[in-house]
Amino acid sequence: MTTATATRTATPATDKQKIFFDNLLAEREHHLTPETIALIKAKASSTDMRGLIDELLKAPHKPMQSTNMPEPGIYKRDGQIYELKQNRHTGVLKVSRIEVFGTRVRRRATVLRARVFTTADKITLDDASGFGREYGICCCCFRLLTDPISVRDGIGPVCKAKYFPGL
Incomplete structure (x- = not known):
């Protein structure tokens, strides 16, 4: 009896995830460099992006600057x-x-x-x-x-x- 093994391919991050990720980067404190951010947005899977978004949601807010609004x-x-x-x-x-x-x-x-x-x-x-x-x-x-x-x-x-x- 032969068994078929299913290979699972990672789904790329959605546009909504990328936009939300950008919004969170703008308002939360983080340690990511611009090069790392570009790489994440280009290559991250939907699951990876979900994990990064969860981490950013836990991060503290950047201090509010009224001139930016x-x-x-x-x-x-x-x-x-x-x-x-x-x-x-x-x-x-x-x-x-x-x-x-x-x-x-x-x-x-x-x-x-x-x-x-x-x-x-x-x-x-x-x-x-x-x-x-x-x-x-x-x-x-x-x-x-x-x-x-x-x-x-x-x-x-x-x-x-x-x-x-x-x-």
């Missing part, structure tokens, strides 16, 4: 539009990924944390106008653009004055 607003990162909105009860910034379906906007939860956004990620007037022209929706308040001038500019006059003063 972005302000609430609209950000663009990796071609996606995100809204950072402050919770009125806790004051914590919540990150939502914006998805457009026709003339409807949906805010989707994301694994990204507010601290990964920088001022360089803040949406520009050109990006906001392009979004508005493409979808017919204001990128700042997510309302339907109906005024011909607003449709042409891709952004409403109130949002333009509020989010891009002096332009």
Whole structure:
């Protein structure tokens, strides 16, 4: 009688695991060098990444630096539009990924944390106008653009004055 031996191949770490790993590296104290981090992200299996994430979750938080926290607003990162909105009860910034379906906007939860956004990620007037022209929706308040001038500019006059003063 012959027995078949099954060889188990390791499943690579998922994109969500890698993003969560990056977020934890940014907020927790650790001893990993950039070279080690790059190697882990390139070669780690899902099981290995789970173990590393568990270890990072046990690590103490880095001291908070208020200058690193972005302000609430609209950000663009990796071609996606995100809204950072402050919770009125806790004051914590919540990150939502914006998805457009026709003339409807949906805010989707994301694994990204507010601290990964920088001022360089803040949406520009050109990006906001392009979004508005493409979808017919204001990128700042997510309302339907109906005024011909607003449709042409891709952004409403109130949002333009509020989010891009002096332009």
